[in-house]
Amino acid sequence: MTIIAGIDEAGYGPVMGPLVITVVAFDVPDEKAHGSLWELLKDGVSDSQKDRKNRLCVRDSKKLYNARNGLRALEDAVLSFLHLTDAKTTPSFYQLLDRLSCHNAGAIARYPWYADKDYALPVATSVSAVLNYANLLQYALDRHNVRFHYAGSCVLAVHEFNEQVRLSGNKGTVLFRSCASLIAKLWDASGDTIHLTIDKQGGRNSYLAPLQEQFPTATFQALEEGARVSTYEATNAQKKKMILSFVEKGEESCMAVALASLFSKYVRELFIRLENQYWLQCMPGLKPTAGYYEDAQRFLSQIAPLMREKAIREDILIRIR
Numbered sequence: 001m002t003i004i005a006g007i008d009e010a011g012y013g014p015v016m017g018p019l020v021i022t023v024v025a026f027d028v029p030d031e032k033a034h035g036s037l038w039e040l041l042k043d044g045v046s047d048s049q050k051d052r053k054n055r056l057c058v059r060d061s062k063k064l065y066n067a068r069n070g071l072r073a074l075e076d077a078v079l080s081f082l083h084l085t086d087a088k089t090t091p092s093f094y095q096l097l098d099r100l101s102c103h104n105a106g107a108i109a110r111y112p113w114y115a116d117k118d119y120a121l122p123v124a125t126s127v128s129a130v131l132n133y134a135n136l137l138q139y140a141l142d143r144h145n146v147r148f149h150y151a152g153s154c155v156l157a158v159h160e161f162n163e164q165v166r167l168s169g170n171k172g173t174v175l176f177r178s179c180a181s182l183i184a185k186l187w188d189a190s191g192d193t194i195h196l197t198i199d200k201q202g203g204r205n206s207y208l209a210p211l212q213e214q215f216p217t218a219t220f221q222a223l224e225e226g227a228r229v230s231t232y233e234a235t236n237a238q239k240k241k242m243i244l245s246f247v248e249k250g251e252e253s254c255m256a257v258a259l260a261s262l263f264s265k266y267v268r269e270l271f272i273r274l275e276n277q278y279w280l281q282c283m284p285g286l287k288p289t290a291g292y293y294e295d296a297q298r299f300l301s302q303i304a305p306l307m308r309e310k311a312i313r314e315d316i317l318i319r320i321r
Contacts, residue, residue, distance in 0.1 A: 002033035003149060003194040005186060006256025007179055010061060010264035012171070015319055016291030016299070017272045019156045021175070022100070022263040023182040024081075024256050025194075027147040033195060037146075037255035044133075044140030045255070049073070056080055056133050059258050060251040061265035067290065071124040074266040079122060080133035081259065084141070084148045093270055094118040100153040100267065101185075107160055111316055113278035114157070114271065123273075152185055153267055154178045159316045171321040172202055173210075180214035187242060194242040197257050199250040205230055207246055282306050 005025035011017055032040060038047050038058070046052035047059045056077050057064060064073050082090050082099060090096050109115045122130065141147060156164065156178065164174040179198060186194065207230055211220050215234070223231040223243075231245040250257040276288040279299075283306060289299035300318065307317070 001027045001192050002030050003186070003190050003192050003196075004028045004033060004037060004256055005150075005194055005196045006250065006254050006258070006260045007182060007196065007198045008061075008251055008257050008261035008264055009175065009178075009199070010261065010268045011291070012175060013293075014291035015293050015296035016158065016289065016317060017275060018158065018268055019161055019175070019178070020153055020264040020268045020271075021178045021182060022151065022153040022260040022267070023186055023196075024151045024260045024263060025149040025186060025190075026256060027149045027192070029145050032144060032146075040144045040146060041137070041140040041255075043143060044137040047255070047258070054132075055136065058255055058262065060249075061258075061261040064262065065265055065269075071266065071269055074262050074269065075122050075125045076129060076133055077259065077262045078266045079125070079130045080137055081148055082151065083130060083134040084137060085151075090121055092118050092120055093274075096121060096267070096270070097153075097155070100151060100263070104155070104160075107157060110159060111157060112310075112312070113275045117274050117278075119274075123270075150186065150189065151263055152182060153263060154182055155267065155271075157271075157316075158319055162315055162320045165319075165321050172204075175201060176210055177214065180211075183242075183244075184215070187236060187240060191240070194240075196242060196244045197250050197254040198244065198246050199257055199261075200230075200246045200248045204246075207244075208232065211244070279303050279306070282310075 003025050005023055007021065007023045009019060009021040011019045026037060038045060044055055045058050046055045049057045049064065057073055058077055061074065079090055090099060165171050168174055205227060206225050208220055208222050211232060218234050218236045221233045223233055228248045229245055231243065234242045234244060247253060251261050272291060280286050283303065286302060289295050
C-alpha cells in the first residue's frame with residue numbers, strides 16, 4: 001500500500017483566532033497510487049457542490065464555506081470521514097481536538113473564551129446525515145480497497161502563535177515548522193511509502209534547506225523545483241521513503257489537500273464560534289467577526305472598553321503578524 005497524504009492550513013492571514021494546519025492520509029493500493037482520489041472515490045465524493053447529488057463535497061474550503069451558508073458542508077465532510085476511523089462518533093468539540101491530537105489543555109485554559117467551553121457536535125448538520133455520508137464513503141472506499149488512514153491537526157492559538165513568531169522572526173517559518181511536526185508524526189506512524197502534497201507556502205520555490213533543517217537525520221533529493229511544483233524524495237534513518245510535493249493551489253489538484261483544508265477550516269471556525277460567543281455574551285448585539293484584518297479592527301475597537309475592564313491582554317487576542 002502507498003500512503004497518499006495532504007497538508008493545508010486555515011487562518012494564516014487573520015488578525016484574530018488560531019492558525020490550524022491539518023494532515024490527512026489514505027491507504028491506497030500501489031497500482032492505484034498515481035490516480036485521482038476524486039476519481040477513485042467518485043461514488044461517495046464530489047469536487048463540485050452543484051453536481052454532488054447525494055455525495056459529500058470535498059473541495060478547497062474557501063470555495064465550499066462562507067458565513068452565509070454556515071458550517072454544514074464542512075461539518076458533513078469532517079465528521080463523516082472521522083466516523084470511518086476506529087473511534088467512530090465525535091460528540092463534542094474537545095473530543096474532536098483530542099482525536100486530531102491538537103488539544104493543548106494548558107494553552108487553551110489561558111483563554112477565557114475557550115477554557116471549559118466544550119460543546120456538543122454536530123452544530124450544523126445531524127448525526128443521521130453524518131452516518132449516511134459515512135456509509136456511502138465506506139462503500140466507495142471498499143470498492144477500490146482504499147482506507148482513510150489518518151487525520152491530525154496542529155493548532156496555534158494567538159499567544160502561542162505570537163511566541164513562535166517572536167522566536168523565529170517570521171510567521172512563514174512558524175507555518176513551515178508546524179507542517180514539519182505533522183510530517184514527522186505521519187512518517188513515524190507509517191511503514192509504507194508516502195506521497196505527500198502540501199499547498200505551496202508563499203513565493204518559495206526551493207524547500208530543500210528548510211526540509212533538511214527540520215529533518216537533519218533524513219536525506220533529501222530535489223526532483224523538481226519550479227513556480228508551480230517543487231518535489232523532493234526523502235529517506236530517513238529507518239529507510240522509510242517519502243515523496244513530498246509543494247504544489248501551487250494544491251487543493252485544486254489533490255483531494256487529500258482539499259480535505260485537509262476542510263478539516264483546518266472547520267476546527268478554526270469552531271474556535272472562532274467560541275470567541276464570538278464570549279464577547280456577544282458580554283456585549284449583546286455585537287456583530288461577530290471572522291478575525292480578518294478590516295473587520296477585526298471594527299470588532300477590536302468595539303470590545304476595547306471590555307478588554308480594559310476585564311484586564312485581558314492583547315497578546316492572547318491579537319496577532320503580532
